[in-house]
Amino acid sequence: MTLPGTERDRAQIVAAKNSRQASRIAEAASAGIKVLLVKVLLLGIVDAISVYALFVLVIKQDWLVFSLVLLVTLVVNWIYFRAKGLPAKYLTPGLIFLIIFQIFVVGYSGYIAFTNYGTGHNSTKEDAVNSLILSSQERVPDSASYAVTVLEQAGTYSFLVTDPDHEISVGNPDAPLEPVTDAETDASGQAIALPGYTTLNFADIVANQETIAALAVPVSDDPNDGSLRTPDGSAAYLYLSDLVYDEVAGTMTDASTGVVYTEDPSKGSFVAEDGADLQPGWKVEVGLANFAKAFGTDSIRGPLISVTLWTFAFAFLSVATTFALGLFLAIVFNDLRMRGRNVYRVVMILPYAFPAFLSALVWAGMLNPQFGFINQVLFGGAEIPWLTNEWLAKFSIIFVNLWLGFPYMFLVCTGALQSIPGELQEAATVDGAKPWQVFRLIKLPLLLVSVSPLLIASFAFNFNNFNLIYMLTNGGPRDVTAGVNVGATDILISMVYKVAFVGANRDYGLASAFSILIFVLVALVSIISFKQTKALEELN
């Protein structure tokens, strides 16, 4: 019996192989020339863009990004040109965007939280040294006069310089002076044009005078050699910096005062012995300094705690108030005897259909203390500080959110109520239950089962409801004792936005540290809620 068995197995294997092959052929045949053409065309566009990107990256000598782009391009081509791996063909386009703009940025936030990235620490050390030296340059009193012709190429201005010894060179703020031989000269030996560049005429120079006067072209690779500047577009003078940079010792010396600023790698700036530092500095990794600042400084820890508490309170109260009103209305309008229910329904959906950012702005106008409708008309001219008193502002936010959010809960609860079978109510009524008992013991538990995932989603949404807070109160009234720009109604995400993007002093590092805190809190809330609802276990 064994022999026929193996033979049958073999026959089955052969049959399976044949059918697989057949299905592959069928697949290939049905794909047709059109599909293939579209595929080749789309891949061609993608590849053309990547090749262009790779060229640019070679010019910029950015090898890390170069290898990443190359790798992604190769993987994408591999996925679409091989016969197998069908799911990958459908998932790749979305996944690329998801990985870059949703997953990578989360990791990148984590990295920024450990740096001092922000105003004054935006760039590399080399850029910081150059900008320090440039900003402290002054004209050398007995500087020789260099004849200059201002050139333009692809939107960048360059200086064509003829020095007192009739040596000709060209340079721009990003490229130090380089000698040239093919310049066109006038009778006096001054260079006036260079192939590949456009010479600016007098009218152009006058029109762009401020830009040209601000140009500083380094004389050589060493920033200490100074640079040339031209006040009038025809004669340039040598400018030298007060600051002298010593790369080996890592010091910056102020030649006029003699103060030595030493490089401090942990702070990313040059620091003098008395603690004074030179601005700008550069970006460095600072370890846990941002977290220490957030949790260790009293003027930041206090506001951070109160903002976190208010974020939770706001999210919870938003869900509770909108759900209570929505459920109440759903019950009220779920009576079939009532006429005109559809009219009420459409009008009540209007706040939900109105764009949320506009609603907040309109309510901000209506709640304005001096001129708003609420105070002027409803309260007869009383100046109630709806948006500027700490507690009234909190109340106003919950109230406006009720206006914004109740239609959603009304729709959801109506749907859930209507999906509860009518027999349950009949059976309970026959058994002698009162309407209130029917609602509390039968309808409400059933309703909560179907809407609780939506309540959790609503909580998560309101936890980061930036638009409402920022557009209604702007987070205010501002807490003047706090070490960061934060107010009584700020939630965590609006605090992140203000620390990172509002005002002159932007602190990306600290803002990212706050973002990490939000991530942790949201993750905790999700874990708890998913455990409660067991939503993830139903995935299949």
Place this chain on the structure above:
Amino acid sequence: MTIAPTIAAPDTSEYIPVRQPFNFGRWFRATGWRHLVGAVMVVFSAFPLLYVLSASLHPGGTLITANGLFSEVDLGSYITLFNLPQQPYAAWYGNTLLIGGITSAGTVFLGALAAYSFSRMRFTGRRAGLLMLVLVQMFPQLLAVVAIFLLLNGISDIFPAIGLDTQIGLIMVYLGGALGVNTYLMYGFFNTIPASIDEAAKLDGAGHARIFFTIILRLVAPILAVVGLLSFVGTTNEFVIASIVLITPEKQTLAVGLYQFVSQEFSSNYSVFAAGAVLAALPVMALFLWLQKYIVGGLTAGSVK
């Protein structure tokens, strides 16, 4: 879970004897008080919208004059709106429609591709992928707004055409959220289309691409409409990322532009802002009321505006 179509009110005369006289007290206890609640809610819901409409019809109006509801009806503010030297309203409007349209089309397409593969194919990592879709929804992109800004800042050093202050850059960021937000919703809907349809088509010689584009996509059209609309509304409302990516006024969207307009001259030029708000809300509200039926179904299946 979808909402059952509204059942027509049964003829109550069957239950109530015809000759019984009208009793106000009984009527009020049965349905009258419901109309009272309805009237209060209608005022509460519609008043702010009427307020902004009336404010927009009062040329040169301020916050104070806006309080006299419909005391004047004139379209002057709407004309002023399109002739502001500092605020290119028409450009904002076009940008919002363009960015919202491209983003929602891209979101629908990318999401449908992913939902199709999750619903119809079995592969390693499928469960993990589904789990990821559910989890990603919990972490909206705006949490990483600082990193998004710095990433685009880095991109603009190398490719200025898709970096900071470009609409393509902003759309790419929005598409990063395409799989996260509504793919799970689509996945559920795809599962309700019987797989036997695919099999029949396959037997007739259709390949996977043909099945997807010509059969499945047509059958799931309602959910595509819902996801597309929710994505459009979401993009229109999005302020945080748009405000840091788009810097030049001519490139900004309505949310960014109108917010800045309001913060600069709120109470003095209120009627012009109100006119801008009315026009901005019109397409969204029209779409919303038109597709209301589908949206309500989508909402109850688990999405938040």
